[in-house]
Amino acid sequence: MSTTSIPDPPSWWYLRGWCILQGLKGFESSTLTEKDVPRKDMRGKWVIITGANNGIGFEAAKTFAAWGANIIMACREPPEWETHPSEAVEHCLDLAKSAGHSSIIEWWPINMTVLASVDEFAERWLATGRALDILCNNAGMAPYNSDETMTKDGFQIVHQVNFLSHTLLTFRILESLARSAEPRIVCTTSNLHFFGKMEFEIENLPVPKQKGPYERNKLYYQIWITEMNRRLVSSEKYRHITINGIHPGYVNSGIWNFSGTNQGTWQETIFRLLAGYLTITTEQGSFAIVNAATSAEFGPNPEVQGRGEPGAKGGGNYINRIWKAVPMPFVDDAGTRLRIWKGLPRS
Incomplete structure (x- = not known):
């Protein structure tokens, strides 16, 4: 199958150097506290978090539970090491009860490697008739040991789990x-999007090749977030929805436990060695989700969305932990955003 690559501009070495510099900012490891991400009253709010049983998703769910939110933990049947x-539901219920809340917290199965499963989850949610306040598109898988694996839907597995299934879920429950x-949509992207390359399959369908799917789909994801925000604020019906992408930091979480054993690729060995020196905890990483979901700063922009607090940044942002950052320049190119948009699966 033929491909079309977008060539690098004349200042290739400058752009590469700039990307490396921006990517390294994702290793920022200062310790955040409640002062940085203050407690909010979330009683009566409904939250869906994909991948909520492990890593930063679980830690974010614990925070939302302690703050009084109702939570749907959208998770697969996990491997034994997660x-x-x-158990995650019971833990969150205990936290909510200890804080004096009578929250509803449930596990609803979803398999991000199967688009039909995403559809079934969305239908189940829509059948409740509830309004959804926060959607956290968080579930993900690591880049290695899966480069050549395809889903039964015909997509490279990392690309589908980390990107395509979340865009489908978002579209399906947009009415809610x-x-x-x-309402807010928080998407877990990555600083590694600075190392992604733009390549498109025939008919403009973006499907990463066998090498580098993780970086590439994180780049596609951030581009999609920007275009999604543009379309939301252009619609009278959806203008009040705020969507942002977050890089949680270099987190020592289960996503890097590719095989579930102490054996693995050389990449896994390197990540494990670095984890003891450069990473932040899952609790620290979860502040990125919580902040984007609740802070006034990343809430709706009143000048654009007709509601929100003065000075709020609104949507379409790339957030490095809790701070607005500059994304890859591709996100500002209308043509690139359109090509990503047109290639997405829809319900």
Whole structure:
């Protein structure tokens, strides 16, 4: 199958150097506290978090539970080395009860490697008739040991789990989000999007090749977030929905436990060695999700969306932990955004 690559501009070495510099900013490891991400009253709010039984998703769910939110933990049946969703639910219920809340917290199965499973989850949610306040598109898998694996839907597995299934879920439950007063969508992207290359398959369908799918789909994801935001604010019905992409930091979480054993590729060995020196905890990483989901700074921009607090940044941002950052220049190119958009699966 033929491909079309977007060539680098004449200042190739400058752009590469700039990308490396921006990517390295993702290793920022200062310790955040409640002062940086203050407690919010989330009683009565409904939150969906994909991948909520492990890593930063679980830590974010714990915070939302302690703050009084109702939570749907959207998770697969996990491997044995991860916390089972049923145990995660019980833990969050205990936190909510200890804080004096009578929250509803449930595990609803979803398999991001199967688009039909995403559809089934969305239908189940829509059948409740509830308005959704926060959607956290967080589930993900690591880049190695899976480069050549394809899903039964015909997509490279990392690309589908980390990107395509989340865009499908977002589209399917958009009506529910629209019924909330100030809904937010938080998408877990990565600083590694600075190392992604733009390549498109025939008919403009973006499918990463066998090498580098993780960096590439994180780049596609951030581009999609920017275009999605542009379309939301251009619509009277959806203008009040705020969507942002977050890099949680270099987190020592289960996503890097590719095989579930102490054996693995040389990449896995390197990540494990670095983890003891450069990473932040899953709790620290979860602040990125919580901040984007609740802070006034990344809430709706009143000048654009007709509601929100003065000075709020609104949507379409790339957030490095809790700070707005500059994304790859591709996100500002309307033609590139359109090509990414047109290639997405829809319900």
